[in-house]
Amino acid sequence: MNTDPVARTPQPQSRLPRVGTTIFSVMSALAQEHGAVNLGQGFPDFECDPLLIDAVTRAMRAGHNQYPPMAGVPALRDAVAAKTEALYGHRYDPDREITITAGATQALLTAILALVHPGDEVIVLEPCYDSYAPNIELTGATVVRVPLTPGSFRPDFERIGAALGPRTRAILVNTPHNPSATVWTADEMQRLAALLRPTDVIVIADEVYEHMVFDGRLHQSVSRHPELAARSVVVSSFGKTFHVTGWKVGYAAAPAALMAEFRKVHQFNVFTVNTPVQHALAAYLADPRPYLDLPDFYARKRDRFRAGLAGTGLTLLPSEGSYFQCVDYAKLPAHRERTEAAFCRWLTTEVGVAAIPLSAFYEAGFEQCVVRFCFAKREATLDAALQRLREALQQRAD
Structure with a gap:
């Protein structure tokens, strides 16, 4: 008679019970x-610039194959700071205000985990990228959904204003917008700043398509607007910009007080990011023409x-x-x-x-x-x- 115990897998209680395959x-x-x-x-079906591949190879052969600093290779943080200042007129301190991340999705999750608490509310503007709501739910906060205007997909500031309340901790803003391909205007950014002025609401700005704005429009990064920059975490993606989505490297930029909290989470959910790729991107960013x-x-x-x-x-x-x-x-x-x-x-x-x-x-x-x-x-x-x-x-x- 076999008396061996029967193997049994415990049934977990899901943290995301409504989430399935994307x-x-x-x-x-x-x-x-x-x-x-x-x-x-x-994602693109074409190759990236061969010069970028060569830069990764050189970095590997130069011995850049061990852990980099937790916040990212200093040369790459310097390059991000220089690019942001040149494009948007805002200077982030590369030592205290920029962190290199394992793609934009990780940066968004890290920002939300770091800055949102159980019982908080976070506004998202629908339609929105599918990671936003699950990230918020993992913190124990409540997702407050505000629709963009049907047809035009412009922000409805009356509805956003009505959604703001004493428990509102953050709002996620995405421009250029996925999926609608709309781009926020300077006036819309100013209206957002005016709405948030009496509050302590944090803006989490998903700007991964920052370099894909057409027909003479300017990308209205929150970094262009000092009042918004002071309360925002900006997220962007080298993968989107340089046609290397599989590399999963991005960055976050924020005022030092917000970035200090961001890094507390970052160091434990990722710690750091691919070293030779970071060195390659730092060298490649010396020429602004690709972006x-x-x-x-x-x-x-x-x-x-x-x-x-x-x-x-x-x-x-x-x-x-x-x-x-x-x-x-x-x-x-x-x-x-x-x-x-x-x-x-x-x-x-x-x-x-x-x-x-x-x-x-x-x-x-x-x-x-x-x-x-x-x-x-x-x-x-x-x-x-x-x-x-x-x-x-x-x-x-x-």
Whole structure:
């Protein structure tokens, strides 16, 4: 008789019981299954500058392969401080106010864990990137969702003002905006500053697409606005800027008092970030042209993609920044009754082009007949997707 104890795995109580697989993973897997052109998940399908690869190799061969300082390689923090001052006129102290992170997602989580407490409230503006709410929930705080204006996706300051209360600890602001590709104006930043002036609310500014702003617009970093800079943690991404999303390196910049708390968490959830890549990025940032040329680089891709959608019956929403293009399919009679998720599934399985439903960026799945494409792709990739879309949609348009 076997008397060995039976192995049993305890059933954990989930910290995030409502969280499943992200829409990006779902649609990418579906695209792969059906051989679809993946314009869903936001990553380039082209290579980065070979000079950047060479810089990493040189850093490795130079012996930069052990732990760097917890806050990041000093040369890279210096380069970030110089770039921010040159672009936005605000000087961060690289020793006390800039930390290199394992990508922007880690920076956002670290900022929230460091600055938000159980019982606090944090405002997010929907539609929003899908990591915001789970990050807030992990702290024991409450997510307060304020919708951006449907159709235009502009901030609704009356609703933001109404959402502010005695328990409001922070607000997350994202410009250029994912998923809508809108860009906040200077006036909107000033209105935000005026709303927050009587409060101690912290701004967590997701600015990962800071160098992708089109048609002569200026990126309105909170760093441009002294009143906001004094209460903000700014997050950005080298992966987005230099076409190396898989490297997962970003940074956070904030006043010293906020950054001191940020680093307390950072040192225990990551400690530090890939050493040779940091040295390579520091050297690469000596030449500003790669990020200064980025708006024209992506505007050409945007314009090629928009021109190729002509005649499909899809209504093109403005794409002011980021590398996303949203479209409205309500004028397609065969599809206007479909949910956004169903339309994206049809596009992927029947047309062979993957997109992301905007409803996935809302907690309650708000339906607007709007889906998001990513145009950070090679011209051949975009052209293949456009051919499939035209063939499938032109004959069905009104």
